[in-house]
Amino acid sequence: MASMTRAGVRPYLPRPPLTSVLTALLLFGPGPTRAAAQETSGDEQRALDLFMEAEQAYEEGEVERAVALLQEARTLRREPVLLYNLARAYETLGRIDEALAAYEQYLVEEPDGSGRGAIETRVTALRRQIAEREALAEAERLARERPRPPPARPSALPWVTLGAGALSLGVAVTLGALAWDAREDAENDPAHSTATASLALAEDLALGANILYVIGGALALGGAIWGVIDLASSDLGEHAEARLRIGPGLARLDILW
Structure with missing residues (x-):
């Protein structure tokens, strides 16, 4: 100093x-x-x-x-x-x-x-x-x-896809049940011609059920993942929690707000 x-x-x-x-x-x-x-x-x-x-x-x-x-x-x-x-x-x-x-x-x-x-x-x-x-x-x-941009809202498309997948799975379950009934009819029918027709119907129904199981499962899983990602990237994602549970015979998505 x-x-x-x-x-x-x-x-x-x-x-x-x-x-x-x-x-x-x-x-x-x-x-x-x-x-x-x-x-x-x-x-x-x-x-x-x-x-x-x-x-x-x-x-x-x-x-x-x-x-x-x-x-x-x-x-x-x-x-x-x-x-x-x-x-x-x-x-x-x-x-x-x-x-x-x-x-x-x-x-x-x-x-x-x-x-x-x-x-x-x-x-x-x-x-x-x-x-x-x-x-x-x-x-x-x-x-x-500076004014903030309007908050981003989650898209409805993922949930539409998930719903389509769930609907496909529901139809697949129905076709599977019909295929099972047709196969039982074929096994119990003493007439060869009608038994053969019932068996062919059961196979067609089973094939349709399997196809819908694959398509419905893919749509449901893809829609769920897409929805979770979209939700997390939106402003609502700060206050929401999504839980996807997959297990034997079970696929469940829980969203907690």
Whole structure:
């Protein structure tokens, strides 16, 4: 952090030895009259003590404490160098708005300081950071306020397919039962001609049942899988749970909302 001197601040230079800082602080500002010196010596000494405490706190990483000490010192002595050190401390804490304000006020109070060019460069950089931060905040605000697209609704086609599969399976069961009856009739019919016809009918019915079992099962399973995927990809999928159970002689889909 910078040191208090009669000539001002030399920014970003190594801190001078402690004794040099003390000597410089005791000499800063125009020499007061004897009466004024008696009135202000207490405040001046207190400001000096606070300045030194702040410098030590800053070097030890207690930056918040350094800020508080520098602010108290500013109430006693309006030295521009205190503003510079405050700005450095604010930057360390990431409080760039306050750092910028302190740098700008320092330039007002110390217009002819030897480090003015470096500080003006820092002021420009801080203004750019603040502008970028505000632009990002505005973009995030607009993104939050942008209307959301209408929620995606699950399609009915998967469930139509599932229903067609279930219907096919139902017809297959019916044909299977008829085939069984026709085969029993063929076995119990004493007449060869009618028994042969019943057996042929039973085989045709059984073939139709088997075909419908395959088609219906494929449609039902495909529709169920399609429906689960479609449901999961829609907004309703956040609040729904689908369970497909397949076992011997069983295919069941449960949807819990």
